[in-house]
Amino acid sequence: MERGRAVRADILTAVEAVRVRAAGNRAQELVAALLVVCFLLLTGCSAIPTTGPVGVISASEGEPDVVAPVFDPEGPAPGATPERILRDFITAGTGASEGYSVARQFLTPELQETWQPEERIVLFRSDPRVEKRETEGVYQIQLETTGTVDSRGVRTNSAAPSTETLGVRMVQANGEWRIDEIPDGIMIAQSSATDLLISHSLYFYSSNYRYWVPDARWFVRRTGVTARIVGTMLAGPAPYLQGSVTSAFPEGVTLARDSIPITSGKASVELSPEVLENATDLGLQQMNQQLQVNLVGLNDVTSVEMTSGQPIQLGEEVPDLIVPELTPDVGGEQVAIAEGELVRVRNGAIVPIDGLPSVSEFEPKAPATSVSGSAYSFVRADRTALFVTAPGSQVREVVAGAALTQPSFDPENWVWTARSARGRSEILALPPGGTEADAVTLAAGWLGDRSVKDLRISRDGSRALFVTDRGGSSEILLAGITRSAQGAPQTLTTPLSLPVTGPAGRPIETAKWAGQSTIVASSLGAGEEATPLILQLSGEQEAMAGLVGVLGISAGSDAEDTFYAQAGDTLYRRIGTSWVDEELKVVDPAFPG
Structure with missing residues (x-):
C-alpha cells in the first residue's frame, strides 16, 4: 500500500510540475494527462487499498463512479408485523440507489422527508435482535457492533464487540406498520460491509506545506462518491487533525453541484464563488495540487480542472509553490x-x-x-x-x-x-x-x-x-x-x-x-x-x-x-x-x- 502511494507521489509530482508550467496551454496539458494514463496502465497501481477487512474496498481502474455490486432489497411486505418491518428495514439500508428509496418506504411520509441515512453507519456482526417494549408501538433494536462511521466518514472501531440499542416508534399508516421514529443512519452487517463501503484517504498539507498528511475516511460505495470525497475534503480534516494540518481551500468553499463530471480522465470540479475571494496564484495552485492528490487514480481521474462558473486560471508558475512529499523516505539504514x-x-x-x-x-x-x-x-x-x-x-x-x-x-x-x-x-x-x-x-x-x-x-x-x-x-x-x-x-x-x-x-x-x-x-x-x-x-x-x-x-x-x-x-x-x-x-x- 505504501509502495503504491510512493508511485502515486512520483507521478503527481511530475504531472503537477508540467501542469503548472502548462497553465493555459491545452496541448501541454494533454501531454501531462497522457503521461499519467500510460503510467497507470503500465503499473496497474490502484490508489486505494484493495484488500482488508470490513469497510475496506477499492475502486478498480475503469469503473465509472465506484458503483457497487447491485443490491436490490425489497420494500415492505403487505401485512408485515412490526418486527418484520424493522428487520427488513435494516436489510433495505444496503440499497443506496435513488437516495435509499426502498428503505424510505418503511418510514412514515413525514420521516421519509427528514431521515438522513448516511448520518451514521453502525457495523454489526450478528443478527439484530428486535424486541417489543411495554409501551404500544415502541420497539428496540439490539446490535452487537464492531464500529461506527459518522457523517464525516470518520470510523471508530471497537476493540471488542459491544452492544448498542436503538429505540424505535412504530405507527400504522393505511393499515400497515411503518417506522415513525428511529435515529438517523443505517445498519450494515459485517458480511456486507466490504461490498458497501469504500475506504479512501483524504490528503491535507502539513503546516509547512512540505508533506501530504493522510486522513482515512469511509464512504458508502455508490454513484456520486467522487463528489462526496471532494465535499468531505472541503469540509476539513478529522477532529484529531484539526490545527495540525492545513487545507489550501478557504473556509466556506463548497461544491457548487452534487456531481463531478470526468471527461477523458479530467475531473471538472465546480466550486462555490468563495474560492475566488482574495485568491492568489499561489493559493489557487495549492488548491489544484490538493485536488490532484485527492482524486488522481480514483475513477480513472488523471487530471483536475477547477471551475467556478468558468475554468479557473491558475496563473503563472509561482516560485514559492512547494510540491509536497506523499511518502517521505527514511532510507534503508x-x-x-x-x-x-x-x-x-x-x-x-x-x-x-x-x-x-x-x-x-x-x-x-x-x-x-x-x-x-x-x-x-x-x-x-x-x-x-x-x-x-x-x-x-x-x-x-x-x-x-x-x-x-x-x-x-x-x-x-x-x-x-x-x-x-x-x-x-x-x-x-x-x-x-x-x-x-x-x-x-x-x-x-x-x-x-x-x-x-x-x-x-x-x-x-x-x-x-x-x-x-x-x-x-x-x-x-x-x-x-x-x-x-x-x-x-x-x-x-x-x-x-x-x-x-x-x-x-x-x-x-x-x-x-x-x-x-x-x-x-x-x-x-x-x-x-x-x-x-x-x-x-x-x-x-x-x-x-x-x-x-x-x-x-x-x-x-x-x-x-x-x-x-x-x-x-x-x-x-x-x-x-x-x-x-x-x-x-x-x-x-x-x-x-
Whole structure:
C-alpha cells in the first residue's frame, strides 16, 4: 500500500510540475494527462487499498463512479408485523440507489422527508435482535457492533464487540406498520460491509506545506462518491487533525453541484464563488495540487480542472509553490547498538558511524537518529537520562527523569520523549541543540493516568503516535501536533483511538510508523511468543507469524520490505509472512525518525 502511494507521489509530482508550467496551454496539458494514463496502465497501481477487512474496498481502474455490486432489497411486505418491518428495514439500508428509496418506504411520509441515512453507519456482526417494549408501538433494536462511521466518514472501531440499542416508534399508516421514529443512519452487517463501503484517504498539507498528511475516511460505495470525497475534503480534516494540518481551500468553499463530471480522465470540479475571494496564484495552485492528490487514480481521474462558473486560471508558475512529499523516505539504514556503541545497519552489515564519539560509558539503549543522519539520541539503560550527540560533537545529557521513552526525531530535528512525572506521563520536545531548559512540555490531559510506553512522531511531523498502558490494558492513540509559524511544537490535539489487542490478550507495548498510513505494533517479552501486527489507519489489521522473545521492532517506509524484529540480540527481517535471521548481533535497531 505504501509502495503504491510512493508511485502515486512520483507521478503527481511530475504531472503537477508540467501542469503548472502548462497553465493555459491545452496541448501541454494533454501531454501531462497522457503521461499519467500510460503510467497507470503500465503499473496497474490502484490508489486505494484493495484488500482488508470490513469497510475496506477499492475502486478498480475503469469503473465509472465506484458503483457497487447491485443490491436490490425489497420494500415492505403487505401485512408485515412490526418486527418484520424493522428487520427488513435494516436489510433495505444496503440499497443506496435513488437516495435509499426502498428503505424510505418503511418510514412514515413525514420521516421519509427528514431521515438522513448516511448520518451514521453502525457495523454489526450478528443478527439484530428486535424486541417489543411495554409501551404500544415502541420497539428496540439490539446490535452487537464492531464500529461506527459518522457523517464525516470518520470510523471508530471497537476493540471488542459491544452492544448498542436503538429505540424505535412504530405507527400504522393505511393499515400497515411503518417506522415513525428511529435515529438517523443505517445498519450494515459485517458480511456486507466490504461490498458497501469504500475506504479512501483524504490528503491535507502539513503546516509547512512540505508533506501530504493522510486522513482515512469511509464512504458508502455508490454513484456520486467522487463528489462526496471532494465535499468531505472541503469540509476539513478529522477532529484529531484539526490545527495540525492545513487545507489550501478557504473556509466556506463548497461544491457548487452534487456531481463531478470526468471527461477523458479530467475531473471538472465546480466550486462555490468563495474560492475566488482574495485568491492568489499561489493559493489557487495549492488548491489544484490538493485536488490532484485527492482524486488522481480514483475513477480513472488523471487530471483536475477547477471551475467556478468558468475554468479557473491558475496563473503563472509561482516560485514559492512547494510540491509536497506523499511518502517521505527514511532510507534503508538503521541505527542500532553493537557492543555498547551506536552503529549503522546497512545492507545486512554492521557499519561504524564516522566521527561519532564513544557512548558505551552511558549505557545506551533505544537509539534514534534524524533522517539526515546529522544527529543521534538515546536513553540510559535504566531510562533515567536522555542523551544527544552528533559526528564531531560530544555526548550531552539533555533530559533527566523516570521511564523515559525511546527518543524520536521529527522533520525539524526536534527530539521527543515521554517521561513519568508525579504519577503522570509528561511529553517533552527539545529543539535542535537545546537542553531541558529549552524543552517544550506539551499538555496531554487526555492521557489521564495512562502511562506512555512508546512515542513516535510521524515522518510528516504532524502526528504523534502513542502506546499507552493503564493497569495492563494497552491503547494506541494518534494525536495531531500543532506548531508555531517557526515550526516549534505547541499543543497536542485530542487523539484518535486505534483499538487493538495483541493475540492471546497480551498488551501492545511498542508501535512504530511504517509509512504514512501504516503502523506496526507488538507485545514484548524475553520468554514469550509475540505476534507482531500491521495496522492501517483505514482499519485493516494483519497478524504476522509469531516470534519468541521479541524485545523490539522497527520499520522503514513500508511494512512489506522494511519490517524488522529483535529477539534477544538477533535481528530478524520480515520476508513474506515469515521471519528470517539477518545474522547480525545488534540490539534496538531503529529507522530514522
